[in-house]
Amino acid sequence: MDADKIKKELLKKVDKKSDVGKEKVDRYINLLKIFYMLDESIEKKGVMVETINATQVFLKPxxxxxxxxxINTSLIALGRDLEASLPPPKEVVKQSYAASDLT
Structure with a gap:
């Protein structure tokens, strides 16, 4: 994961004057880093971990x-929020064509 590239891409999508928009991008990047740190922890410790409780030893997720x-749910929600804060797309002017244009 290249956090700098992702941050630059997200910053292109927000209003440069909006501190709130920039803060949302920073929060998104922070959550993304945590997401991948959790991945590393899961890979290191495994999907199931051994728990010792007095004389009992058992596995739990x-x-x-x-x-x-x-974190994934938060990333999705924040991503939607970033998309919603984008300015509306410029209207495309539709041209009318006559039947004679087809020949």
Whole structure:
């Protein structure tokens, strides 16, 4: 993941004068970094982790998976919010054509 490239791409989409827009981009990049750090943790510790409780030893799902899902949901919502804050696209002027244009 190249955070700088992603940040530049997102900043092109927000109003340069909007501090809120820039803050949303920074938040998106921060969440993205955390998302991939959780990936590394899951790869290192595994999908299931061993839990020791007094004399009991059992496996349970790695809590990083649930956190990764929460971060993913936040990234999707923030991405939608960034898209919604974009200025409306310029209207394309439709040209009318006559039947004679087809020949």
């Amino acid at each position: 790695n809590p990083a998976i649930a956190e990764k899902n929460k």
